[in-house]
Amino acid sequence: MTDQIRISFPDGSSREFPRGITVAEVAAAIGPRLAKAAVAATVGEGRVDLGYRIEADAPVSMITLDSPEGVEIYRHSISHVMAQAVKRLFPEVKFAIGPAIENGFYYDFDLPVPLAPGDLPRIEAEMARIVKEALPFKRLEMKKEEALKFFREAGQKYKVELIEALPGEKVSLYQQGDFIDLCLGPHLPSTDRIKAFKLQSIAGAYWRGDSQREMLQRIYGVAFPTQAELDNYLHMLEEAAKRDHRKLGKELDLFSLMDEGPGFPFFHPKGMILRNTLEDFWREEHRKRGYQEVKTPIILNEKLWRQSGHWDHYKENMYFTRIDDEDYAVKPMNCPGGMLLYKREIHSYRDLPLRVAELGLVHRHELSGALHGLMRVRCFTQDDAHIFMLPSQIRSEIEGVIDLADHIYRVFGFEYHVELSTKPENAMGSDEIWEKATASLQEALEGKKMDYRVNEGDGAFYGPKIDFHLRDCLGRTWQCGTIQLDFLMPERFDLTYVGEDGEKHRPVMLHRTIFGSMERFIGILIEHYAGAFPTWLSPVQVKVISVGEAHLPYAREVQKLLDDHRVRVERDERNEKLGYKIREAQMARIPYMLVIGDKEVETASVAVRSRDRGDLGTMPAVDFLNKVTGEIAGKK
RNA sequence: GCCCUCGUAGCUCAAUUGGUGGAGCAGGCGAUUUGUAAUCGCCAGGUUACCCGUUCAAAUCGGGUCGGGGGCUCCA
Numbered sequence A: 001m002t003d004q005i006r007i008s009f010p011d012g013s014s015r016e017f018p019r020g021i022t023v024a025e026v027a028a029a030i031g032p033r034l035a036k037a038a039v040a041a042t043v044g045e046g047r048v049d050l051g052y053r054i055e056a057d058a059p060v061s062m063i064t065l066d067s068p069e070g071v072e073i074y075r076h077s078i079s080h081v082m083a084q085a086v087k088r089l090f091p092e093v094k095f096a097i098g099p100a101i102e103n104g105f106y107y108d109f110d111l112p113v114p115l116a117p118g119d120l121p122r123i124e125a126e127m128a129r130i131v132k133e134a135l136p137f138k139r140l141e142m143k144k145e146e147a148l149k150f151f152r153e154a155g156q157k158y159k160v161e162l163i164e165a166l167p168g169e170k171v172s173l174y175q176q177g178d179f180i181d182l183c184l185g186p187h188l189p190s191t192d193r194i195k196a197f198k199l200q201s202i203a204g205a206y207w208r209g210d211s212q213r214e215m216l217q218r219i220y221g222v223a224f225p226t227q228a229e230l231d232n233y234l235h236m237l238e239e240a241a242k243r244d245h246r247k248l249g250k251e252l253d254l255f256s257l258m259d260e261g262p263g264f265p266f267f268h269p270k271g272m273i274l275r276n277t278l279e280d281f282w283r284e285e286h287r288k289r290g291y292q293e294v295k296t297p298i299i300l301n302e303k304l305w306r307q308s309g310h311w312d313h314y315k316e317n318m319y320f321t322r323i324d325d326e327d328y329a330v331k332p333m334n335c336p337g338g339m340l341l342y343k344r345e346i347h348s349y350r351d352l353p354l355r356v357a358e359l360g361l362v363h364r365h366e367l368s369g370a371l372h373g374l375m376r377v378r379c380f381t382q383d384d385a386h387i388f389m390l391p392s393q394i395r396s397e398i399e400g401v402i403d404l405a406d407h408i409y410r411v412f413g414f415e416y417h418v419e420l421s422t423k424p425e426n427a428m429g430s431d432e433i434w435e436k437a438t439a440s441l442q443e444a445l446e447g448k449k450m451d452y453r454v455n456e457g458d459g460a461f462y463g464p465k466i467d468f469h470l471r472d473c474l475g476r477t478w479q480c481g482t483i484q485l486d487f488l489m490p491e492r493f494d495l496t497y498v499g500e501d502g503e504k505h506r507p508v509m510l511h512r513t514i515f516g517s518m519e520r521f522i523g524i525l526i527e528h529y530a531g532a533f534p535t536w537l538s539p540v541q542v543k544v545i546s547v548g549e550a551h552l553p554y555a556r557e558v559q560k561l562l563d564d565h566r567v568r569v570e571r572d573e574r575n576e577k578l579g580y581k582i583r584e585a586q587m588a589r590i591p592y593m594l595v596i597g598d599k600e601v602e603t604a605s606v607a608v609r610s611r612d613r614g615d616l617g618t619m620p621a622v623d624f625l626n627k628v629t630g631e632i633a634g635k636k
Numbered sequence B: 001g002c003c004c005u006c007g008u009a010g011c012u013c014a015a016u017u018g019g020u021g022g023a024g025c026a027g028g029c030g031a032u033u034u035g036u037a038a039u040c041g042c043c044a045g046g047u048u049a050c051c052c053g054u055u056c057a058a059a060u061c062g063g064g065u066c067g068g069g070g071g072c073u074c075c076a
Helices: A023-030 A032-037 A070-091 A119-132 A144-153 A157-167 A227-242 A246-253 A268-290 A301-309 A308-319 A335-342 A392-410 A432-446 A490-493 A517-531 A547-565 A577-588 A597-601 A621-633
Strands: A003-008 A012-016 A038-043 A046-048 A058-064 A104-110 A138-143 A170-176 A179-182 A194-204 A215-224 A291-293 A299-301 A319-323 A326-330 A354-363 A379-389 A416-421 A451-457 A465-471 A477-486 A508-517 A542-546 A569-570 A594-597 A605-610 A614-620
Touching: A012 A023, A023 A032, A023 A038, A023 A058, A032 A038, A032 A058, A038 A070, A058 A070, A058 A268, A070 A104, A070 A119, A070 A170, A070 A179, A104 A194, A119 A194, A138 A144, A144 A157, A144 A179, A157 A179, A157 A246, A215 A227, A215 A246, A227 A614, A246 A490, A246 A517, A268 A291, A268 A354, A268 A392, A268 A517, A299 A432, A301 A308, A301 A326, A301 A335, A301 A490, A308 A490, A335 A354, A335 A379, A354 A577, A379 A392, A379 A517, A392 A432, A392 A465, A392 A477, A416 A432, A432 A465, A432 A477, A477 A490, A490 A508, A508 A517, A542 A547, A542 A577, A547 A569, A547 A594, A547 A597, A547 A621, A569 A577, A577 A594, A594 A597, A594 A621, A597 A605, A597 A614, A605 A621, A614 A621
Parallel strands: A003 A058, A291 A354, A416 A451, A542 A569, A542 A594
Antiparallel strands: A003 A012, A038 A046, A038 A058, A104 A215, A138 A170, A170 A179, A194 A215, A299 A326, A319 A326, A354 A379, A379 A508, A416 A465, A465 A477, A477 A508, A594 A605, A605 A614
16 A cells, blocks of 8 residues: 555546545646636545545546536535525524525525515625635534434434435535535535525425425525626526516417416417417418318216226316216316217228327316416317327327427427426336337437437326427426327227228327417417517518508508408508607517608508618518518418 | 415506505597607596405505415426
């Protein structure tokens, strides 16, 4: 045993150091810049603090604030500082957990008094004090019994519960100043490395996410390595709030939610144009791909829902009613109705695949606290389809849906990612069937060379699924499209087709959506475009604005020309100044304004103002017509 | 559903310590006849979400109901 150890670095180099050297000293030996930027390191397999002593040969890579890992450690350390501040202000606090999250951190507290927003500045001020005190984070290791004793005596029941669930003999604790918390680490070397954070909100959160357990108080904070990054993020949030679909929906007169129908949106005339335009597009794309369209009833006999399995697996989310002394349910999904339609006639293998689409209005009882504008509602229209197919057609049908989804999302310029969800706890059917179905979905994804994440246990109760998650302006992702492979419903409903051999066989089915729900998709579009829809989607595409009374007849002619060619055009001939009418049209996010005055009347032209690019100059009315109809046809 | 928070005119917001609810925009009427983001004047508009209480007196304080917002849980 020598006193030297050999440390290797990510660039392939290696150097000898004295045994027991700290990570910080290694960083310093490499260079002062690294020493300053490092917050922790990976030694061998594990992440350790800068104060960690390296006792044996190992690969070492420094973790700096430039990396996601470094920022995570930074944010996590701030959550400890927040906990310490809360402890100073509320000595009776009990601590739950406090992880780093995207853009920041949170910590869950059990407090005898409710926190108010006014407490946040006080906690922030206390945190600033702790940062200034430059308290080192010290790692302590304890035997589990010892740690349990420590936290029991401190009355920290949540920590006791956490430790009891931890594997191994020892646990690690971190101390800064007089504050000690159970934590795996690593942490910043000292609180004065913290530069920019802001406490954001207080929220309720269940202990361990279990609605049967204690309701804790969670404080969310945002944090970045520099003040500039924090300011930038806060500014982004402000910009995002400006395009909130609830606000724009009201301003642009698209939809509303009334006290009389929480979660049941009303669509206004302009919202309906948007919606119908999307439906027209959707129908056309489906028609091209060999889909038929059906409509099934909203209320169906309860027996059907028992047969489908919804009664056992989905009752909590359903609405029920009674008709002529019989029990009925309002449909939460379209599939059982689709099953009945399949069964209305005998099918040959030659008919398959059968692609049956339905814009189906479904109702689901969502918890009142979960409702959110158009994004989370209690009734919505799914752009559903059920594909009945031979087992040999599974893969090509799935691929067809993936292509269709990609085609449709592309038109809107959406980025998306894909998730594969597997068998949930309350599932119907055997493991074998689930494995087979999941493997089929996987094969299709791999065949398409798509990256995907696996979401264990998140499938529908009747089958695994592929979900498409679109990314919105807040960086939130929304589940829109879904492809669910189902071997069970055909079984439950005894669906058959006659095979080549003249015998009855069981078809396989696919449930799928692209938009997901029309309502949610419209909400996402509003935020995505900040209300400034591309011309083809705009409820009003062109506003004809006449300067004076003398220009009215020609203005009407221009309007008629556009209207005859199916351009959605309105005319503003009010006795107002031009600037006033322009301003109003601009605020309504109308893509084009046509100013009609003396010059235009004389030359049969229009002065075109673009919502996005301002004054485009004068052009013959017919040229503008061609321009705008071209945009509409090209879905621009 | 649970925790916190909020609810004033169609919309966005005011209203000292509890002391007779105001403004801008939108709307109606009138004047103005207008060239690229707001012309002027007048008028009308509210059982302060709803119910119960405390008080001489409640938009304001307390309790409840309904609804909104931020989360948790759940999900298209």
